[in-house]
Amino acid sequence: MHRPPILKIHEIFASLQGEGLRQGEPTLFVRLTGCNLRCAFCDTRRAWDRGEDLTVDQITDRVIGLRRDFPSEWVCLTGGEPLLQDIGELLQALTRASLKIQVETNATRPPVFPVDWYTASPKPPDYDIHPDLTEVTRELKLVVSNELTTETCLRLARLFPAETPLVLQPESNQGWSIQKGQALLQKVLASGKANVRLSLQLHKIIDIP
Numbered sequence: 001m002h003r004p005p006i007l008k009i010h011e012i013f014a015s016l017q018g019e020g021l022r023q024g025e026p027t028l029f030v031r032l033t034g035c036n037l038r039c040a041f042c043d044t045r046r047a048w049d050r051g052e053d054l055t056v057d058q059i060t061d062r063v064i065g066l067r068r069d070f071p072s073e074w075v076c077l078t079g080g081e082p083l084l085q086d087i088g089e090l091l092q093a094l095t096r097a098s099l100k101i102q103v104e105t106n107a108t109r110p111p112v113f114p115v116d117w118y119t120a121s122p123k124p125p126d127y128d129i130h131p132d133l134t135e136v137t138r139e140l141k142l143v144v145s146n147e148l149t150t151e152t153c154l155r156l157a158r159l160f161p162a163e164t165p166l167v168l169q170p171e172s173n174q175g176w177s178i179q180k181g182q183a184l185l186q187k188v189l190a191s192g193k194a195n196v197r198l199s200l201q202l203h204k205i206i207d208i209p
């Protein structure tokens with residue numbers, strides 16, 4: 001008999017999407033445990049190894065339970081790195097529950113199921129991007145870290161269709177990174193990539209989960 005996979009989940013909660021083009025939209029979040037990278041600026045280190053083993057039904061029930069009080073159209077799978085786990089059946093269950101699905105990924109793994117919104121956020125030093133992600137990605141999001149250069153922004157943007165927006169996200173809304181993000185934005189614009197924007201982390205500004 002087929003048994004759906006058990007997934008390791010760090011937390012499930014309702015909030016506003018704080019990052020990227022969907023910023024401000026009510027969203028139910030499923031944060032999966034585990035990541036294959038160890039970014040120096042990571043602000044979700046707690047999700048690297050801590051979590052609870054849950055079945056697909058248990059996760060879906062919790063999401064639907066949250067939606068009763070917070071009737072969001074969207075669920076966002078984030079992490080850690082959500083594509084490290086076998087999330088295909090969870091995506092199908094959430095689709096059956098009539099939710100729109102966003103997956104936020106560090107882009108090192110291939111997409112597993114057609115979803116409404118892939119956010120690809122490759123990370124330094126290698127900025128690896130799985131080639132299967134480039135056609136399905138709705139936004140390319142880069143943290144404005146010490147390492148990020150104009151050349152890297154342009155090189156990565158060229159891997160995606162021209163209409164894919166490039167979102168520059170200052171590192172934890174720190175002043176130096178906001179300044180650097182503004183400078184990068186100007187240089188990227190001047191180089192001909194018009195579809196670029198600066199995006200501060202809303203949830204940190206208004207102190208919500």
Ligand code: SF4
Pocket residue numbers: 035036037038039041042043044045079080081106123
């Ligand atoms: S990819 Fe994301 S979750 Fe993983 S270490 Fe980097 S910032 Fe943290």
